[in-house]
Amino acid sequence: MRSIICVHERFDAVWPFAADHWQKRWQSDCCELYRTAEPGARAPHLVPDPAAVQRLVLLGLPAASEDLAPFTSLEECFHSTHTDLPADGLDQAASRGIHIIPHRVDIYWGQSVAEYGLCLTLCGLRRIPQSHTAIIGSLEPWKHGPEVGKPGAQGVQYCDDSRFANGTLGGKRVRVVGAGNIGARYASWCTAMGADVAIWDPFAPDATFAAAGAKRRFHLPELVKDAEIFAPMLPLKEDTYGLVGKDLIDALPHGCLVVQVTRALICDTEALYRRVLNDELALAADVFDIEPVALDSPLLGRHNVVHTPHNAGRTRDANLAWVDDQIARFKPR
Template sequence: MNERPRVKILVSGETDDQVGHEILAKLPGVELLPYDPNNAELSAAQRDAEILIPPYRGSHRPIRLLSQLPHLRMVQLLSAGADEWASDVPAHVTLASARGAHAGPVSEWVLSAILTQLRQWPALVRYQDQAVWAHRKFDADTLSGKRVLIVGAGAIGTAVARLLEPFGATATLVASSAREGVYAAAELPGLIGDHEIVVITAPLNEGTRGLVGRSFLAAMPDGAMLVNAGRGQIVDTDALVAELDSGRLRAALDVTDPEPLSSGHPLWSLWGAVISPHSARTVPGTNLGLSW
């Protein structure tokens, strides 16, 4: 009996992706083809790959290699979002994301970002840097009783809602279409003003690009907080900068537009902004692509 040919998988050879080699090497019927995501050309052997796995970091880099893979059947991303690849992957090739794999760490980041802002940790750390005992220099706030609007009711958004419950906060979930316990995106305008915190966990697509613009931000109550763990392009950066500069709103951002931010970008210096470098998902074990 003839053996079935092994499935050839192109796997990044970078340090963060070595764990993928270890896991896939244990599967029967698989041939691993390591590659360098920074190289513009594939070898003859690498061009025979049927499955492409982009690297954990900077996953967009191998997009330029797609035209060199005539036998490609699938692209398996390690990220929850597929927007960077969607327009470049041929229609006959399956594009799969790691939807749900990062719900644990990203939802934890959202909760930590909210608490960081409410309990005034940025100001506390600045006072600490100056060796100032900042007792009663400002008022902290509590998450208890807060109403949180979560735009994006997928695995991450629903995980955020679950984490909020023990803190006594109330979550309102919104998705592209309504279902039990979830509002439709068309209902957003009537919901924004009733929530002190807005969390973005939606994917980037034509329906969400620029969704959080001037009118959206203007509808948020004075003192409200925007938390973006989705994609930077969902938020109008100029409009957000204007609101933060006025002191009317606060924000916690893991993603920005542009990304990365230049050293002179105004978001860096605005008192009401807390920024992390697109690292909400990055905790030990997440490059395994495994859900918590």
Template sequence: MSKNVLVTETVFPDLEPEHRVFEDTGINLIVTDAGSAEEIIDAAEGHDIDALLTATHIPITAAVFEHIDSLEIVSSYGIGVDHIDLDAANDHEVTVTNVPDYSVEEVSTHAVSLLLASVRRIPQYREHVNSGNWDWEAEAPLERLRGKTLGLVAFGKIARRVTEKIEGFDLTVLTYDPYVSDETIEEYGVESVGFEELFARSDLISSHPPLTEETRHLIDADAFSAMKESAIYVNTSRGPVVDESALYDAITNDEIHAAAIDVMEEEPPGDSPLLGLDDVIITPHAAWYSEQSKEELQRKAAEEVVAGLQNGTLRYVVNDSKTKPWASTD
């Protein structure tokens, strides 16, 4: 008997990787462009939906599990699963999977790029020159990067890759991650410190935890007040890890020097007051992206569906992710 997989929203230019994975499996791909859980339910009407392929934009609520009673698997395009009601998934015996390892190279590179661009004021110099000016002192004073301290909030796959990529810059690297052993952290030449100590000592801070109830607004007004006035803060994890109103206050009140973020609490950000600030770089949730990572993401999410529906071995079951360490999904 054939199986039906519903793609809940259109986020990719095409679904060629999925079609290749599902070829000759007896799995039918049904594509919708839902904007809400209710529209997902409507799209499933008249079909026995065995699995969902879903991005992070639409909440997969308890109502979805209640109405699509044939559902066996929800496969998330990406690392985060905070948009999925995991308790409801457990109640309805639905397996939830993600793709936690598809963009480690891209996100770590993007984080390092944002750090370097902020340290060297690249966007500001670009704007200065494009405005018809030519003055190296326009962004003075700049500090030498060598010898500075980088603090990593969480120490999962991406943060570890960041550590490897900045090795040549001769930085002291600290991390706060209560779920990773000191022995593992020391293997990378990194020092494990307390939460407030990380902010107090670091010149550069980069956030890498997944979004959980524990990490929502983890970087708040108290965190920013603990940072140096010269600190640069970077976030390539999830937007709600940061209290954006606190970040705005920290920048405009000169509590920290600069920030660079790839993810925001609301995406697109609408009329966020962070937009247009000279000391804030914002990129459009692009850290994950390369052509290779996009193909890998689509392919692996589809492969999880095939494995689950054909009684194979699932690699990335996350139904218990709320009790997993921060780094386990990084």
């Protein structure tokens, strides 16, 4: 059994831990790893004696017919690229009886994105980033207690913003759009922390809602009308673009915290940002309608916005999970 991994550094730029983890997982099979930065590199030029290879992994390299034809003993092949490199050889290889391992989408970073969403939620409720920044240049944030106490106002150690959803996640009404790999995880953790969770997803089975400890909502207007925390967690596709439109954004209760970690344009961002800038909603977001966010954007640095630069999904753990998912679908050896 001869197993080969060929990786271009253009792939390493996207998944920097993947290729080496794959080689480590296949180490017992004496797996060979070939890495290149040459723009026109092709697998047959990297691999000595390609006719003796049974398992082939191409990462960031072409998979045209001329790339796979020399691998005459090939049994299984996986190919992934983030560019427009040719891949027409895969169908021809399949016709020769080679098992082509399909690439599954969005499985591997679900844990990372969902955890990040939970973190943003807690940061938005407690204004943790704002407090972190404030104490760097001033001692004022340490002065919790006012000289004269007032009902419902600032007090000792109380620095949450009462105009928006604040305090603990426990007891909050969390409303989630999407019960997929990210949304279902996020919902289950909110449930575990004591939140009242409801999800809208017309395609998810009832078992998903039960596992997340969440109520099922069949209509989006019903979902948003009592939300204290609103988390749209769908991939951006033709049928999800603008799914949460202006009417739904405007129906969110005053003070609701909106959490965005998948794609911003699931929502009508014009309506969303208008309400945020008018201090009607709070926002905790890793994704935006235009990225990078302009340095003069009024969203940046606001008291009711927590913002990060679209990095929720790319952890080392997600890299390893990406590899493990592909390997699991190769035949056991």
